[in-house]
Amino acid sequence: MAVIVWWLFRQTIYVQPWQAQVVELPAQEAVARPAARTALWVFLGVATSLFVLFVSAYAMRLGLADWSPLPRPRLLALNTALLVGASLAMQWTVHAARREQGDDVRLGLVASGLLTVSFLVGQLTVWKQLNDAGFFVASSAAAAFFYVLTAVHGLHVLGGLVAWLRALLRAWRASDAAAIRLGIELCATYWHYLLAVWLVLYVLLVFDAFGMAICSAAPL
Template sequence: MTIGLVFLTLLMAAIVWWLMRQTLVEPWRAEVVVPQVRVGLAAKPAAKVALWVFLGVASSLFVLFASAYAMRLDLADWSPIPRPRLLLLNTAFLMGASLAMEWTVYAARRADIGNVRRGLAASGLLSFAFLAGQLVVWKQYHGAGFLLASSAATAFFYLFTAVHGLHVLGGLVAWARVSLRAWRGADAAHLRLASELCATYWHFLLAVWVLLYALLVSDDLGLAICSSTPL
């Protein structure tokens, strides 16, 4: 169990490092493609540093929850709960939202406002689908009698999915602001910066969810909250 937790921690660190490298390095290379975006470059470091500070705090929160879960898992009364089939589809929704955000950045760097709007619309729709799917999973558990106080496994399932869902909702607030700017015809520099920040956040949400998904269903790592029995 400890080896599995260390593996997940190292995997998350690697993903965060890759995202930071992509975010802080790649946008500067795209400067040649859209020269008029130079006016927005000076504001990038402060905004991106603020985002990464927030992501660091959020990562610490999830690591603390995972550590508490690891300690609780060692007790003899731990009993996994059935696995919802819908979790895999929800993962696909969030992955699609992350890819759509990356497409939005690609379009924004080329001042392609049409594809920026399409990318934002797709990412928002898929993110709402992810949240709706998570609520359906909660409803399935509630209907089957797996309530918050039923067991430690159900408590951690609700905790992990609720905290992650709140982070997705927070991201959708920023997404709504960027979408409003795009439909109002904001200049390419502001759309580029805003879309890059949103994309970084969505990639982070996906990375965290992949690790949480492993905690939920990975019997091989010895960390599974859910058993192989389908709900």
Template sequence: MTIGLVFLTLLMALVVGWLFRQTIHVQPWQAQVAVPAPAPARPATRTGLWVFLGVASSLFVLFISAYAMRLGFADWSPIPRPRLLVLNTAMLVGASLAMQGSVRAARRGDGDALRQGLVAGGVLTAGFLAGQLVVWKQLNGADYFIASSAAAAFFYLFTAVHGLHVLGGLVAWWRAVSRAWRAPEPAAARLGVELCATYWHYLLAVWLVLYALIVSEDLGLAICSASPL
């Protein structure tokens, strides 16, 4: 169990490190040379996002730590594994890729591709949330409620907290979409799109860690058993 948790922690650290490098790749200090009076809110906004991601990461680490301690009790009983989780994960991967495509479109000044990427990312994200609700309905239909077992409680906890973060991201996504449609040039919406993409990559990284906790029975970490639902 300890080896598995260490592996997942290292995996998440690598992904977050990659996101940080992508965020600073623009090099705003060089942009200040080309533009005499850049808005100081740009680096502050990026810093604010990373502070929020740090707080969110701490919350997930606390939940995972509580889960790791509870897992050691003899009464731990995994719940069946919903098949739909695979499709939901694929949709979130697609949403992250679509957001990254929007960033590339904004950097090359392609307004149409920018808007198409944002719409695709939002639709796939909404599909992910809808799929998670269907999973909850399937579990309830099979009499696996939040109070049924510790495994069920952690499943609902992890998916609910992550889902709330996804909902919060959709609020920022809507603002980015509105700006992309109103802005005369794609460059005007670039910062918001870049921040949305960073947040979506983070949501994906967190979900992959949670998904591993849910299905990685071979690591001794599984909330769900190999039996499908």
């Protein structure tokens, strides 16, 4: 994923505009797509492929006779609510940046960051609860997939927090909210993606209506 993003930026840096074809467009349509936005969508495509591979492996492993589901941690519902709140706060920050309201931008970034960190702390707490109950990575296939899926998602959340911290520092230093608008919009897109992926994983983790739940035993 890093190689793909690096290649995209390299191609953008070495573009020679005087050699490009000129196309006449109306003033409102002649807006170039930022390279960072394109790179983000490429990254999201690669990340989606990674999650699809894990879910496919899980679906194939589920059909074997030795599948043993885990208890359902109640804290997962709260963690989901925290990530929903973080995504909403990030979207509110985007609207504040478009209105050039610097104080609201900083407030929204802080709120989304705190909610996201709380989500990660909640996920680690769920891990501890399962570990204390005797469900380790090597205990069963269900336990292994639970830890792997939540860990991969958590690593993507940590990566997002790096971009969030950069946006927060720029928002604190910049007097013009419009100057950091692109970075905030990219963060919001990534946060919405993290939420969408987590909702899919949450369905796989706790909803047994499809016969695919990892945690379909009694609540923990």
